[in-house]
Amino acid sequence: MQKNCIYLDNNATTKVDPEVVEAMMPYMTDFYGNPSSMHTFGGQVGKAVKQARQQVAALLGADDSEIIFTSCGTEGDNAAIRAALLAQPEKRHIITTQVEHPAVLNVCKQLETQGYTVTYLSVNGKGQLDLDELEASLTGNTALVTIMYANNETGVIFPIEQIGLRVKEYGAIFHVDAVQAVGKIPLNMKTSTIDMLTMSGHKIHAPKGIGVLYVRRGVRFRPFLIGGQQERGRRSGTENVPGIIALGKAAELELLHLEEATKRERRLRDRLEQAILTKIPDCEVNGDPTQRLPNTTNIGFKYIEGEAILLYLNQHGICASSGSACSSGSLEPSHVLRAMGLPYTILHGSIRFSLCRYTTVAEIDQVIAVMPDIIQRLRDMSPFKNDKADWLQAQTLAHR
Ligand SMILES: Cc1ncc(COP(=O)(O)O)c(C=O)c1O
Numbered sequence: 198m199q200k201n202c203i204y205l206d207n208n209a210t211t212k213v214d215p216e217v218v219e220a221m222m223p224y225m226t227d228f229y230g231n232p233s234s235m236h237t238f239g240g241q242v243g244k245a246v247k248q249a250r251q252q253v254a255a256l257l258g259a260d261d262s263e264i265i266f267t268s269c270g271t272e273g274d275n276a277a278i279r280a281a282l283l284a285q286p287e288k289r290h291i292i293t294t295q296v297e298h299p300a301v302l303n304v305c306k307q308l309e310t311q312g313y314t315v316t317y318l319s320v321n322g323k324g325q326l327d328l329d330e331l332e333a334s335l336t337g338n339t340a341l342v343t344i345m346y347a348n349n350e351t352g353v354i355f356p357i358e359q360i361g362l363r364v365k366e367y368g369a370i371f372h373v374d375a376v377q378a379v380g381k382i383p384l385n386m387k388t389s390t391i392d393m394l395t396m397s398g399h400k401i402h403a404p405k406g407i408g409v410l411y412v413r414r415g416v417r418f419r420p421f422l423i424g425g426q427q428e429r430g431r432r433s434g435t436e437n438v439p440g441i442i443a444l445g446k447a448a449e450l451e452l453l454h455l456e457e458a459t460k461r462e463r464r465l466r467d468r469l470e471q472a473i474l475t476k477i478p479d480c481e482v483n484g485d486p487t488q489r490l491p492n493t494t495n496i497g498f499k500y501i502e503g504e505a506i507l508l509y510l511n512q513h514g515i516c517a518s519s520g521s522a523c524s525s526g527s528l529e530p531s532h533v534l535r536a537m538g539l540p541y542t543i544l545h546g547s548i549r550f551s552l553c554r555y556t557t558v559a560e561i562d563q564v565i566a567v568m569p570d571i572i573q574r575l576r577d578m579s580p581f582k583n584d585k586a587d588w589l590q591a592q593t594l595a596h597r
């Protein structure tokens with residue numbers, strides 16, 4: 198297995214921080230008690246879970262009682278959407294966006310088959326929403342507005358508090374998928390309009406399989422998992438204790454590093470982006486260049502396939518991902534870039550680099566060193582290199 202790669206795919210998942218591993222290990226070996234047990238052995242585990250809850254609450258600017266541990270971001274999104282609808286059975290309308298993660302989009306699509314009406318807000322060429330469109334879509338029948346904080350593919354950040362103010366005017370519940378925003382944007386639920394917020398451990402240097410759903414105190418919540426009343430009855434099931442301890446530690450580290458790490462990541466991201474844009478012709482950044490996560494860049498290279506770029510990068514030990522990933526082998530280009538109305542030339546040739554606090558200047562410079570050659574070789578090989586118009590026409594027909 199490849200060990201020493203240049204890992205620039207942190208929006209997909211992150212390395213578990215060694216301090217996080219150290220914190221969670223005893224809860225897989227010695228401290229295996231059930232936090233709900235009456236005995237001291239279980240009780241000390243319960244105390245550790247309580248501390249982890251406080252650590253997560255601190256990162257979100259929330260109260261401990263508002264934190265529900267879940268198994269992942271997908272569970273948080275599913276539970277939030279269903280809870281909001283169950284709490285207001287008389288309302289049958291949902292508002293979301295065309296660029297959400299499948300953990301929201303596919304739930305909404307299913308709900309459409311169950312008698313709900315869903316508005317999928319559009320985005321412009323920079324990936325931004327039109328708040329007038331949101332305003333025009335809100336009605337007294339709107340049960341839920343579920344909108345992501347930051348996009349996983351482009352890093353584009355939505356104006357969540359401006360959205361929330363409008364949502365509140367109509368009395369709808371406001372859920373935010375903040376899986377990509379937590380640890381990259383300072384958050385404070387005390388001054389926020391957000392009712393429910395989803396986060397996921399494996400995007401912030403905790404392991405996979407642990408997440409959190411924040412539910413504001415006073416927001417009507419109906420549980421998704423029903424059983425032994427764990428998590429104050431809001432998410433039954435014996436707690437994933439090692440995962441919870443890990444997430445608590447990871448949250449503490451994110452809060453500690455947030456300011457300096459995001460500055461550093463932005464500097465390195467900009468260094469990579471600027472070098473690529475200067476050295477390589479016919480490429481452009483996808484998404485709003487300013488309202489964007491500091492760690493993410495999504496770049497479209499015209500006239501070639503993103504997947505081919507990734508294969509070459511992989512040969513150099515560089516991990517990135519394809520903005521036009523034909524997800525689940527469907528040969529469909531990215532729904533996010535498509536919603537932005539980008540031309541096929543960009544849809545096909547887009548790749549995403551996502552950094553983290555471990556990314557070094559040397560790694561970025563290595564990517565800068567190999568990219569121009571990779572792109573040139575692929576363009577030389579392209580049967581369309583001398584006739585871009587033909588290529589364009591072929592792609593347009595292929596996507597009809
Ligand atoms: C924006 C967003 N929402 C939800 C998820 C799902 O999180 P998880 O992998 O923990 O289920 C992801 C992960 O890719 C994501 O990027």
Ligand code: FES
Pocket residue numbers: 521522523528529530531544545
């Ligand atoms: S993005 Fe791969 S076929 Fe269109």
